[in-house]
Amino acid sequence: MEDLIEQGFAYWPTVLNGLKALAVLIIGWIAAGMVSGAIRARINATPGLDATLGNFVASMVRWVLIAVVLIAVLGIFGIEATSLVAMMGAATLAIGLALQGTLSDLAAGFMLVLFRPYKLGQYVDIGGPAGTVKDLNLFVTELATPDNVQIIIPNGQAWGSIITNYSHHDTRRVDLVFGIDYGDSADAAKEVILALAAADSRIKQDPEPWVRVTNLGDSSVDLTTRIWCDAADYWEVKFAMTQAVKEAFDAKGISIPYPHTVEIQREA
Structure with missing residues (x-):
């Protein structure tokens, strides 16, 4: 004991x-x-x-x-x-x-903070994965996709990838293409699009909206539209203009043709 x-x-x-x-x-x-x-x-x-x-x-x-x-x-x-x-x-x-991979991530983290290719809250594409930046720490960058899925990217991979920052600039250009029938007036369609662009307060008039005939397709005459807006309004402007042009074309009798083929028969 x-x-x-x-x-x-x-x-x-x-x-x-x-x-x-x-x-x-x-x-x-x-x-x-x-x-x-x-x-x-x-x-x-x-x-x-x-x-x-x-x-x-x-x-x-x-x-x-x-x-x-x-x-x-x-x-x-x-x-x-x-x-x-x-x-x-x-x-x-x-x-x-x-731990050479971890040390590489650590060094890349310092480079990312030093050169600031992206910041918290910005929407970026890092070599394929895209989302809003939620965190940048010593070793990883955390993104959240539009449907709220978490993506963790090692800083070494992020620093070595092509980074596309959609939120870096205050404004963005919205590119839209509208097809009209060959029997419709291209000038009338352009006037409709420009009038809609002028009526939307979110669309900037400097640079002024740009509409041109850019392609004579198999079934349609294609009009490319370029308008500028604040980066935060990009998607709403894109969706709103697409719907507004469709409704305005319908009201003006301007056709958006389905893909079709015209067959011409010649008599002997």
Whole structure:
């Protein structure tokens, strides 16, 4: 019995150190989240700084604090910081080879924040996947598609891809093509389209709306329309003009022909 008590007392320092380490780990993890959240809020509230920078810096601070907490936890078990640095130095090559993709993502994250090809809230296409930027942190970029599907892209892949930013400029050009019958007047159709463009307050008059006959197709004369609007109004303007032109053509007796073939027979 006395032996068991002595053994219990012998293990007590280890148990105590384990409890201390667990407490430090939990408190440090919570504190890292709180500090990073406060930094994010502070940067986002500062005029002239966008939310992309706030998210990135907050993510970086959080991981640095977690690393400090882990070093403190190891110190509780008697592993000194100098010994830890020596161990990390010896393992650097192996870690670098094993995590070369992760380190590439980290470096790419810094490049993305430095050059800002996209920001939070912008709609982008990153090498195929497209959506609204929801987060940019040390390692990944998070997108949300129009139907609210989450897409996670490693920063290394994002930086190495062609990035199409649909929200970078304040205005966008809407391109539409309307086909009319060969028996209808192209000038009358152009007047209808221009009148509709002038009546919609969302469509800019500078640059002025542009309508031209651009193709003589198999079944129709094609009129290409180019109008400018705010980037936020792009889709609504596109849909509204398509419907308005259809209804106006119907009212004016201008036909939008179905694909058809005209057969001409010649008598011998």
